[in-house]
Amino acid sequence: xxxxxIALIFGTIFEMYSTNMxxxxxxxxxxxxxxxxxxxxxxxxxxxxxxxxxxxGTILLICSFITAFTICQIYNSKQYxxxxxxxxxxxxxxASEMIVSGLLMLTKTINFxxxxxxxxxxxxxxxxxxxxxxxLVLIVHFSxxxxxxxxxxxxxxxxxSILPFTTLSMLIIMYQVMFVINNPKLKLMFIxxxxxxxxxxxxxxxxxxxxxxxxxxxxxxKLLKDNISEQTKHYADLQASHEEIRQIRHNMRxxxxxAIAELEVGKIExxxxxxxxxxxxIEKSSKVIDTGHPSIDSxxxxxxxxCDELNINANLSYQYKExxxxxxxxxxxxxxxxxxxxxxxxxxxxxTNKDIWGSITVDxxxxxxxxxxxxxxxxxLKTSKTDKKAHGYGLKSISHIAKKYNGYAKFSFTDNIxxxxxxxxx
Numbered sequence: 001x002x003x004x005x006i007a008l009i010f011g012t013i014f015e016m017y018s019t020n021m022x023x024x025x026x027x028x029x030x031x032x033x034x035x036x037x038x039x040x041x042x043x044x045x046x047x048x049x050x051x052x053x054x055x056x057g058t059i060l061l062i063c064s065f066i067t068a069f070t071i072c073q074i075y076n077s078k079q080y081x082x083x084x085x086x087x088x089x090x091x092x093x094x095a096s097e098m099i100v101s102g103l104l105m106l107t108k109t110i111n112f113x114x115x116x117x118x119x120x121x122x123x124x125x126x127x128x129x130x131x132x133x134x135x136l137v138l139i140v141h142f143s144x145x146x147x148x149x150x151x152x153x154x155x156x157x158x159x160x161s162i163l164p165f166t167t168l169s170m171l172i173i174m175y176q177v178m179f180v181i182n183n184p185k186l187k188l189m190f191i192x193x194x195x196x197x198x199x200x201x202x203x204x205x206x207x208x209x210x211x212x213x214x215x216x217x218x219x220x221x222k223l224l225k226d227n228i229s230e231q232t233k234h235y236a237d238l239q240a241s242h243e244e245i246r247q248i249r250h251n252m253r254x255x256x257x258x259a260i261a262e263l264e265v266g267k268i269e270x271x272x273x274x275x276x277x278x279x280x281x282i283e284k285s286s287k288v289i290d291t292g293h294p295s296i297d298s299x300x301x302x303x304x305x306x307c308d309e310l311n312i313n314a315n316l317s318y319q320y321k322e323x324x325x326x327x328x329x330x331x332x333x334x335x336x337x338x339x340x341x342x343x344x345x346x347x348x349x350x351x352t353n354k355d356i357w358g359s360i361t362v363d364x365x366x367x368x369x370x371x372x373x374x375x376x377x378x379x380x381l382k383t384s385k386t387d388k389k390a391h392g393y394g395l396k397s398i399s400h401i402a403k404k405y406n407g408y409a410k411f412s413f414t415d416n417i418x419x420x421x422x423x424x425x426x
Contacts (some may be wrong), residue, residue, distance in 0.1 A: 003266035007123030011130045018134045026085060044071060045066055048067045068089050069086040085169055091197065092133055093129075100125050167200070170197065236256075295332045296324075296331055296360075299332040299339075310343065310346070313356070322362055331367065334401055335371075337397065341420070343356070346374060349375065352416065353374060366423055368423050369423075372419045402423070
């Protein structure tokens with residue numbers, strides 16, 4: 001009997017390792033202390049080992065699901081996705097057991113009860129089934145790498161999750177039926193069916209991943225179109241501004257002579273109006289941002305114009321000591337989202353000045369975006385807009401882009417000032 005218990009313990013460890021690898025293929029692990037992680041895995045291992053030793057059938061299946069779902073909590077993902085991943089790994093586990101049990105019954109011409117009563121056969125079947133489970137997970141892990149399914153809409157997830165749920169139901173029924181039938185051909189059919197069910201579920205996740213890639217491409221295309229539109233407007237404003245400045249420079253002598261003439265005859269108001277109109281043109285042109293980075297300039301200019309419309313004081317400084325070597329559009333996305341959040345927060349301010357200030361610094365190593373704004377609470381990253389879904393996606397992109405370039409995004413709130421601090425590797 002000792003060999004049976006040893007096989008159960010090693011099989012449980014193998015199952016947990018495979019489960020962890022499978023979930024890691026689809027999600028990123030949370031930032032958890034190593035000591036806490038060891039404790040969590042140890043408790044999960046003890047729970048699943050005891051379940052394997054003292055339970056069987058449906059109860060063991062429920063315990064395996066609890067184990068898988070608990071491991072999922074160590075990773076960053078939506079709960080619905082965690083549930084689908086847990087069910088899918090259970091499907092792979094059951095199907096692996098069915099394949100091995102069916103083959104043993106065919107080769108040894110024995111039934112399921114005889115396999116369970118023979119410690120050596122039970123140990124052999126347990127270890128082989130867990131190894132097959134590991135191989136299947138390994139295929140998924142190395143062929144798919146990181147499959148980001150976080151951005152797939154809940155509607156598509158529900159539709160695509162129908163197969164894992166129905167597969168689990170079918171496998172449970174097949175598992176029970178296969179152990180009471182004596183027809184070798186039917187047993188072989190059940191084994192083949194199990195293999196097909198495994199791969200059909202793997203294909204389901206490929207479809208989910210493809211849907212996610214399409215959604216991401218659609219978002220980036222929309223972003224690119226919006227950016228091109230902003231840049232076109234920016235270039236038009238820049239050209240118009242330069243034309244006005246050139247015209248003023250060309251006419252400056254005439255303007256000054258005219259103003260002096262007006263003053264000499266006592267028409268002071270006319271002279272002031274004439275000079276003021278030209279000063280207004282110069283001030284308007286000074287608001288056109290021209291740092292040599294059109295993607296960033298256009299989005300900043302657009303947000304600053306919005307600040308003017310809403311009577312928000314905005315003051316940003318730019319220190320470009322080195323050329324920007326990463327994707328400018330993604331930097332524009334970060335700045336645009338931060339300024340959108342800042343503007344929305346300032347609109348809620350009633351008893352103090354509405355201010356946005358900060359700096360964008362670029363050196364050889366880093367790009368640092370440090371923007372502050374007045375606010376009434378730390379809820380700067382929550383929106384009151386009706387389109388919360390699109391807004392949330394934009395907010396997540398700040399941290400996503402920062403991580404992409406080996407950086408981070410940090411937000412803090414102190415003394416009615418909200419600070420957005422983002423650093424990226426240049």
